[in-house]
Each structure stands twice: as C-alpha cells, then as structure tokens.
Amino acid sequence: MQNLRERMMTVAGTTPAGSRSSLRERKKLATRRALRQAAIDLAAEHGFAHVTVEDIAQAADVSVRTFFNYFPSKEAALFGADPDEAAALPGRVACEAPGEPVLHAVRSVLAGGVRARADELAELWLNQGKVLRTDPHLRAAQAAQSAHLERALADGIAERLGTDPEQDPYPGLLAAVAAGVFRSSLSFWAASGGTVPPDQVIDLAFQALADGLPERCALREFTASTAARE
Amino acid sequence: MQNLRERMMTVAGTTPAGSRSSLRERKKLATRRALRQAAIDLAAEHGFAHVTVEDIAQAADVSVRTFFNYFPSKEAALFGADPDEAAALPGRVACEAPGEPVLHAVRSVLAGGVRARADELAELWLNQGKVLRTDPHLRAAQAAQSAHLERALADGIAERLGTDPEQDPYPGLLAAVAAGVFRSSLSFWAASGGTVPPDQVIDLAFQALADGLPERCALREFTASTAARE
Numbered sequence: 141m142q143n144l145r146e147r148m149m150t151v152a153g154t155t156p157a158g159s160r161s162s163l164r165e166r167k168k169l170a171t172r173r174a175l176r177q178a179a180i181d182l183a184a185e186h187g188f189a190h191v192t193v194e195d196i197a198q199a200a201d202v203s204v205r206t207f208f209n210y211f212p213s214k215e216a217a218l219f220g221a222d223p224d225e226a227a228a229l230p231g232r233v234a235c236e237a238p239g240e241p242v243l244h245a246v247r248s249v250l251a252g253g254v255r256a257r258a259d260e261l262a263e264l265w266l267n268q269g270k271v272l273r274t275d276p277h278l279r280a281a282q283a284a285q286s287a288h289l290e291r292a293l294a295d296g297i298a299e300r301l302g303t304d305p306e307q308d309p310y311p312g313l314l315a316a317v318a319a320g321v322f323r324s325s326l327s328f329w330a331a332s333g334g335t336v337p338p339d340q341v342i343d344l345a346f347q348a349l350a351d352g353l354p355e356r357c358a359l360r361e362f363t364a365s366t367a368a369r370e
Numbered sequence: 371m372q373n374l375r376e377r378m379m380t381v382a383g384t385t386p387a388g389s390r391s392s393l394r395e396r397k398k399l400a401t402r403r404a405l406r407q408a409a410i411d412l413a414a415e416h417g418f419a420h421v422t423v424e425d426i427a428q429a430a431d432v433s434v435r436t437f438f439n440y441f442p443s444k445e446a447a448l449f450g451a452d453p454d455e456a457a458a459l460p461g462r463v464a465c466e467a468p469g470e471p472v473l474h475a476v477r478s479v480l481a482g483g484v485r486a487r488a489d490e491l492a493e494l495w496l497n498q499g500k501v502l503r504t505d506p507h508l509r510a511a512q513a514a515q516s517a518h519l520e521r522a523l524a525d526g527i528a529e530r531l532g533t534d535p536e537q538d539p540y541p542g543l544l545a546a547v548a549a550g551v552f553r554s555s556l557s558f559w560a561a562s563g564g565t566v567p568p569d570q571v572i573d574l575a576f577q578a579l580a581d582g583l584p585e586r587c588a589l590r591e592f593t594a595s596t597a598a599r600e
C-alpha cells in the first residue's frame with residue numbers, strides 16, 4: 141500500500157479548501173483524511189468491532205497519541221468532515237446563486253460539493269455506507285456528524301436571509317430538512333451500489349423536497365434496481 | 371419532592387401505551403421516565419457537566435446499577451424515548467388517516483402524539499431545550515435519539531406504501547426529513563419559551579414542508595416574539 145498520508149497530502153494540496161493553506165495546515169488535513177480513510181477501510185474489511193485505534197493509527201502511519209489529537213474515538217474517525225469544509229459552508233450557502241430561493245442555494249451547494257469530490261471520495265462514501273449497514277449502532281456517530289452539518293447550514297441560511305435563527309424558525313427547519321435529504325440520499329446511493337453519480341440522487345431528492353414530497357416523484361423512478369442496471 | 375417513581379407509575383398506568391401492560395412493565399417504564407426526568411431536571415438546574423450518574427440515580431430513588439440497566443450513559447438518559455412508543459410508531463404511521471398521502475399521516479401521528487402528551491411533558495421538553503442550548507455538544511446525543519425515531523418512521527412509511535426501503539429511496543427520505551422537522555420544531559418551540567402549543571409549531575412546519583418550503587410561509591409569521599406575546 142502506498143503511504144496513505146502522502147497520497148492525502150497530494151489531494152489536500154489540490155482541493156479548493158487546501159489550495160491557499162500553509163504546509164503545516166495541509167499536513168494536518170492529510171493526516172486527518174488518512175486516519176478517516178484507514179478507519180473506514182479497516183471497518184469495511186474486518187467489521188468495526190474488530191478494529192482498534194491502534195490498527196487505525198498504524199494503517200495511517202501515525203502514533204495512537206496522534207490519533208487522539210484528531211478524533212476523540214474510533215467512531216468519530218469514521219464520519220468526520222474536513223474542518224475547512226465545515227467552516228466554509230455557511231459562506232457558500234450565503235453566496236451561491238444570488239437571487240434564487242435559499243432552498244435552491246442549499247441544493248446547489250450540497251449537490252455541487254458532492255459532484256466536485258465524487259471521483260476522490262466515492263469509494264470512501266461507499267465504504268461508509270457499508271459500515272453503517274453492517275453496524276447500525278454507528279448511525280448515532282453519523283447522526284452526530286450530521287448535526288454539525290446542520291448547524292453550519294442553519295448559519296448560512298440565516299445569513300442569506302438576513303434573519304435571526306433565534307427569532308425565525310425557518311433557518312433551523314430548512315437546515316434540519318436539508319441535512320436529512322443529504323444523509324438519506326447518500327445512504328441510498330451507497331446501498332444501491334454507487335453505480336450512478338451520487339450528486340444525481342441528491343439533486344432528485346431536493347427536487348422532490350421542492351415539490352412538497354409527493355408520493356410520485358422522479359426520485360422513485362431511480363430505484364436500486366435501476367441503479368444496478370446502469 | 372414527591373417520590374418521582376410513584377408519580378411516574380401513575381402516569382405510566384394511564385397512557386395508551388401502558389394501559390394494557392403488566393405491573394412489572396409499568397414499573398420499568400416508570401423507572402425509565404423517572405431517570406429521564408431526574409437527568410433533565412438536574413441538568414437544567416445545575417448544568418449537565420455538574421450532574422453525575424449518582425445524582426440522577428439518587429433523585430430517581432434507584433441504585434447506580436439500576437441506572438445502567440436503563441441507560442448506557444448520562445447523555446443517553448436525557449433524550450431516550452419510551453420503548454413502547456418507539457415500537458408502536460411504525461404501526462401508527464401505517465394505519466393513520468387511511469387514503470391520505472403518507473406525508474399527511476406522518477404529520478398527523480407526530481403532531482398528534484405531541485398534542486396528546488403536551489400537558490404531561492411540556493416541562494420536560496422545555497428543560498431538554500434549555501439543556502441543549504446550554505451544552506451544544508449534547509446535540510450529538512439528541513441526534514442519536516433522532517436516528518431511532520427516523521428508523522421507526524421509515525419502517526412505518528415503507529409498510530404503508532407497501533414498498534421495500536432497500537429498493538425505494540422514498541421511505542428513507544421522508545423519514546429523515548420528518549425527523550428533522552420534528553426535532554427543529556420542538557427546539558424552536560422550547561427556545562421561544564413554550565408559550566403556544568408545541569403541536570401547533572410542528573403542524574405549521576409540516577405545512578411548510580408540504581408546500582415545498584417556500585420562504586414565505588405561515589410558520590414564519592410565528593416568530594419567537596409572537597410566541598412571547600401570546
């Protein structure tokens with residue numbers, strides 16, 4: 141196996157979030173990604189219960205102590221997003237597609253983000269899905285991660301609308317709903333084998349949302365068997 | 371303070387879920403509720419970091435060992451639903467309002483459930499909201515609970531539609547979205563002081579969802595300041 145951290149360094153240097161960051165920051169991001177990749181790969185291969193923090197650290201070529209500088213537990217390593225991405229999300233939601241409704245902006249940011257990173261991360265997402273289906277109790281760890289995404293979305297939605305989320309229920313509502321659409325779409329995509337572009341599933345799910353979640357919607361023509369045929 | 375378990379025994383005996391259960395089951399339910407109530411009350415009063423499992427067990431008049439028969443951690447005690455309720459949810463979603471769209475059925479079950487228990491549980495929900503706003507890291511524990519609700523909803527939606535959630539993305543999507551609506555509505559209701567019926571906020575949020583989440587919706591006329599004036 142090629143050194144995981146070195147591979148991640150290359151990737152971290154070429155992503156938009158990393159392009160203007162210092163070498164030190166890129167090294168940290170590469171280590172974080174290597175740990176996440178190792179955690180997911182090992183869990184998908186051996187089952188999460190049989191993977192230790194020691195295994196993950198070793199596969200990512202760092203010490204156990206270093207592991208705990210990045211993640212508080214092996215559960216947390218499975219689903220953590222890059223900190224830069226989370227930090228950039230509110231600004232993206234606020235600025236995307238000016239003049240369009242905020243639901244459109246959220247849809248565009250989330251589907252676009254997945255589209256931009258699908259080549260690099262599709263295998264990681266597929267293995268995350270596999271691990272979740274094998275160990276359903278890990279949905280709690282995934283839900284915790286989803287709560288972070290939701291908070292970042294709510295901040296961006298409130299900023300775009302120029303509203304106060306303490307006074308206005310809309311940013312919290314749309315953020316909770318959008319995080320649910322995102323998570324359930326990626327889960328379904330992974331469960332159905334990941335044979336079509338994941339952003340397509342996310343986009344169809346957001347279309348169903350914009351239409352008021354009718355029981356007949358284009359998303360449902362996209363069944364698991366359709367995906368397997370493509 | 372009146373003995374918490376005795377109070378909960380009375381309540382457990384009168385709720386629909388408990389009405390046909392054995393004395394032993396009602397006792398267990400009463401203990402679970404007493405522990406949850408004690409955990410929330412203590413956390414709301416002293417801050418979650420300052421509350422121990424020992425404190426919670428003592429307030430609920432049980433041993434620490436008994437506490438751990440019900441909950442794996444003090445975080446888990448804060449947001450756990452009654453097991454009976456969770457078990458009954460899929461059947462309710464499947465049978466509610468026959469002939470109506472499944473979104474309508476989900477809305478009716480969730481808003482109706484809150485309406486039926488508001489007198490008994492409003493204070494608990496308000497204190498849960500207070501604890502969450504004070505200790506934002508507890509959102510992870512709440513998200514884990516929300517994941518349980520979501521799974522139960524997905525089962526009920528799939529049953530009602532006669533569809534396979536492995537093949538059809540709709541049950542997972544609607545469940546994730548509905549759980550998000552439910553959680554964000556109750557949070558907003560609690561943050562705005564809980565001065566209007568909580569089921570009203572949930573129902574308006576579901577109306578917004580059915581309308582495709584337009585930026586202008588009746589839910590937003592219901593701001594925190596409106597609630598404070600009523």
